[in-house]
Amino acid sequence: MSKKILVLSLIFAFILLSACGPAKPKVPYGGELKVGVNAEITGAIPTVGEACVAGAEIARDEINGAGGVEIGGQKYTIALVVQDNENKPESAAAVARRLVTEDKVLVHIGANASKNAIPAGGVCNELECPMISPWSTNPYTTLRRPWVFRVPFIDSFQAGVNAWFGMDEFKATKGAVLFDIGSDACYFQGHFFKRVWEGLGGEMVAFTTFTTGDKDFTAQLTKIKDSGAEVLYVPQYYDEVPLIVKQANRLGLTPKGGGTIRIIGHDGWESPDLIKLCGEDCDGLFFTTHWALDIAGEKTQAFIQKFRDKVGKDPESTGGLTYDAVYLFVQALKNCGELTGDLAKDRKCIRDGLAAVKGFEGVTGTMTPTSEGDMIKSVHIVQVDAKGNRFKWYRTVDPAAYEAALSEHGLSVEDLMK
Amino acid sequence: MMYVLQQLVNAVQLGSIYALIALGYSMVYGVLFMVNFAHGDVFMVGAFVAFFAATLLKLPFVPTLLLSMLGTAFLGMTIERVAYRPLRTAPKLSVVITAWGVGLFLEYITLASLGPWRRTLPPLLPEQVYEIQEVRISALQLIIIGVSIGLMVLLDFVVERTQEGMAMRAIAYDRFAVPLMGVPVNRIISLTFAIGSGLAAAGGTLFSTAYPIIEPMMGMMIGWKAFIAAVVGGIGSIRGAVVGAFLLGLIEIGTGAIFPSRLRDLISFVVVWIILMIKPTGFFGVARRQKV
Numbered sequence: 001m002s003k004k005i006l007v008l009s010l011i012f013a014f015i016l017l018s019a020c021g022p023a024k025p026k027v028p029y030g031g032e033l034k035v036g037v038n039a040e041i042t043g044a045i046p047t048v049g050e051a052c053v054a055g056a057e058i059a060r061d062e063i064n065g066a067g068g069v070e071i072g073g074q075k076y077t078i079a080l081v082v083q084d085n086e087n088k089p090e091s092a093a094a095v096a097r098r099l100v101t102e103d104k105v106l107v108h109i110g111a112n113a114s115k116n117a118i119p120a121g122g123v124c125n126e127l128e129c130p131m132i133s134p135w136s137t138n139p140y141t142t143l144r145r146p147w148v149f150r151v152p153f154i155d156s157f158q159a160g161v162n163a164w165f166g167m168d169e170f171k172a173t174k175g176a177v178l179f180d181i182g183s184d185a186c187y188f189q190g191h192f193f194k195r196v197w198e199g200l201g202g203e204m205v206a207f208t209t210f211t212t213g214d215k216d217f218t219a220q221l222t223k224i225k226d227s228g229a230e231v232l233y234v235p236q237y238y239d240e241v242p243l244i245v246k247q248a249n250r251l252g253l254t255p256k257g258g259g260t261i262r263i264i265g266h267d268g269w270e271s272p273d274l275i276k277l278c279g280e281d282c283d284g285l286f287f288t289t290h291w292a293l294d295i296a297g298e299k300t301q302a303f304i305q306k307f308r309d310k311v312g313k314d315p316e317s318t319g320g321l322t323y324d325a326v327y328l329f330v331q332a333l334k335n336c337g338e339l340t341g342d343l344a345k346d347r348k349c350i351r352d353g354l355a356a357v358k359g360f361e362g363v364t365g366t367m368t369p370t371s372e373g374d375m376i377k378s379v380h381i382v383q384v385d386a387k388g389n390r391f392k393w394y395r396t397v398d399p400a401a402y403e404a405a406l407s408e409h410g411l412s413v414e415d416l417m418k
Numbered sequence: 419m420m421y422v423l424q425q426l427v428n429a430v431q432l433g434s435i436y437a438l439i440a441l442g443y444s445m446v447y448g449v450l451f452m453v454n455f456a457h458g459d460v461f462m463v464g465a466f467v468a469f470f471a472a473t474l475l476k477l478p479f480v481p482t483l484l485l486s487m488l489g490t491a492f493l494g495m496t497i498e499r500v501a502y503r504p505l506r507t508a509p510k511l512s513v514v515i516t517a518w519g520v521g522l523f524l525e526y527i528t529l530a531s532l533g534p535w536r537r538t539l540p541p542l543l544p545e546q547v548y549e550i551q552e553v554r555i556s557a558l559q560l561i562i563i564g565v566s567i568g569l570m571v572l573l574d575f576v577v578e579r580t581q582e583g584m585a586m587r588a589i590a591y592d593r594f595a596v597p598l599m600g601v602p603v604n605r606i607i608s609l610t611f612a613i614g615s616g617l618a619a620a621g622g623t624l625f626s627t628a629y630p631i632i633e634p635m636m637g638m639m640i641g642w643k644a645f646i647a648a649v650v651g652g653i654g655s656i657r658g659a660v661v662g663a664f665l666l667g668l669i670e671i672g673t674g675a676i677f678p679s680r681l682r683d684l685i686s687f688v689v690v691w692i693i694l695m696i697k698p699t700g701f702f703g704v705a706r707r708q709k710v
Contacts, residue, residue, distance in 0.1 A: 207678075218432075219428060246630065250547060277536055
């Protein structure tokens with residue numbers, strides 16, 4: 001009898017205890033905020049992933065080293081959850097889903113290449129987790145996705161500046177494009193370049209494509225040479241550019257090969273590996289990118305030094321952009337002002353905090369997001385200096401100057417986007 | 419006219435590299451009736467061996483080529499000994515799946531040990547470009563084409579004129595009767611793999627001098643294309659592999675030259691499809707009757 005009472009009272013006590021549960025934690029998330037990083041660590045563009053992870057780690061170490069971020073009178077440290085997306089769109093989406101649902105991160109940073117960031121953005125938007133892509137410049141990454149933000153400028157601006165620069169710098173009217181038809185980002189840039197080039201009064205004489213993984217471009221390049229083009233836009237990445245440029249030199253398209261065609265490119269070129277792989281062949285070529293190390297301000301210089309100490313080489317822009325992404329998250333937390341421990345609520349608060357960012361000073365420039373989550377910021381044109389193993393600053397174009405140049409031809413950014 | 423000739427030069431360069439790889443597929447198929455899907459990755463290993471020979475040992479072109487061929491021939495023999503020989507009496511499908519596995523193993527062990535970084539071969543060959551009436555041929559292209567053709571002639575000699583070559587052809591003809599005649603089947607099969615892999619390594623070395631980006635996944639796509647070339651030529655036939663490879667190079671470059679480049683792969687593979695519909699065994703293939 002007494003045994004029964006004992007058992008019953010024990011069960012009762014247990015129910016009572018579990019109803020109360022463990023005492024509610026005073027500090028949400030145990031004082032540690034999880035940040036997911038979805039990066040291209042293996043695959044075709046490994047230096048991008050390397051710089052992204054290093055940039056995030058430098059920001060984390062700075063923040064945690066200073067005792068953490070103070071939100072609502074409480075200090076929080078930052079913990080990174082890093083995952084590899086192998087530079088594959090399907091893996092990027094899977095990694096995003098895993099970070100948001102299993103690792104329960106507060107913010108998703110990544111993916112970098114647009115072909116990965118577009119599907120990852122779809123996942124984050126659907127699962128309502130704020131996402132910041134450090135490097136994706138394609139408009140579709142953020143378009144009609146209130147939960148998705150980015151750090152760089154967008155491709156309509158970048159490709160447009162390239163068209164304008166190509167005409168202006170080389171007094172050219174005949175343009176050509178060579179791009180990968182299997183990549184969303186390259187596809188968009190190729191088409192948008194054509195639209196602006198023709199809008200500015202030029203003629204598109206060779207509009208050529210290849211498929212992801214191709215190594216031989218001789219058929220297309222011979223066609224371009226035959227078309228009489230003056231400027232060739234190559235919106236491709238640093239692992240393909242050396243092949244394209246070397247074959248173009250050998251076929252005699254470029255001044256190096258005895259021809260007259262000027263090759264220009266976009267931010268996918270910016271990697272220390274471009275010079276390593278391409279060498280003298282790429283010397284003197286121009287491309288647009290997010291920053292220029294030789295005109296960097298104090299804040300950027302400090303970051304560059306930290307990056308050099310950590311990785312042993314100069315950072316490519318993904319490093320600086322990811323560093324900025326982490327600080328944008330911190331700024332969003334501050335704008336939000338309070339964390340409740342309720343993941344859905346806090347994610348919403350961080351999203352609103354990101355949308356409220358104004359004139360954020362990052363290492364890659366000053367930025368303010370538009371209502372689409374795109375950043376209004378300047379683009380830098382740099383020139384490859386193979387001997388000096390660096391990219392030399394050549395020119396900076398801010399959005400206002402670009403718009404003014406367009407309006408001279410009766411064009412507007414809105415019309416071009418239609 | 420000059421445009422057509424220039425595209426022809428481009429096609430011959432691409433075709434001669436496809437040929438070196440297609441030969442390995444065809445030889446192994448001829449002797450064992452098996453499609454060695456790891457062959458594209460053997461090509462990749464050949465390129466990496468050449469890279470290390472040229473950068474770490476600082477060897478010039480010819481020793482680099484020979485070392486790459488030798489090292490990769492050894493790898494081919496090892497793969498056959500370890501992965502395929504135990505399965506010789508197993509169903510064909512098991513062997514094909516094993517070959518896939520070996521291919522993935524080679525890709526990922528390279529990725530895991532050397533990392534995803536792109537590497538480039540130092541310039542081993544002269545960068546001289548000759549211009550004959552606006553058609554540009556580089557010394558590099560001439561050497562690639564020359565070395566490929568030289569190796570193919572050598573292979574033809576081995577297969578047609580030597581005792582080992584005769585044994586290979588005999589095994590291809592009847593694998594069950596030949597051992598009864600005292601032919602060392604295992605040794606001949608090993609030799610087949612060694613030669614096939616050595617040629618793939620030569621292809622890898624030449625490919626990475628012409629297209630100087632070396633990475634662990636580089637063998638995938640080119641392996642497929644060389645396999646298609648071997649099938650179009652008539653898999654199992656050595657001359658067929660060469661013809662198929664040059665044909666594929668010509669079709670790929672030709673469609674890119676004539677049609678909008680975005681239709682290139684579409685059209686070139688429709689052409690391959692039509693060829694196979696008309697000649698299902700490829701150009702030099704012989705229909706084999708299954709014995710019951």
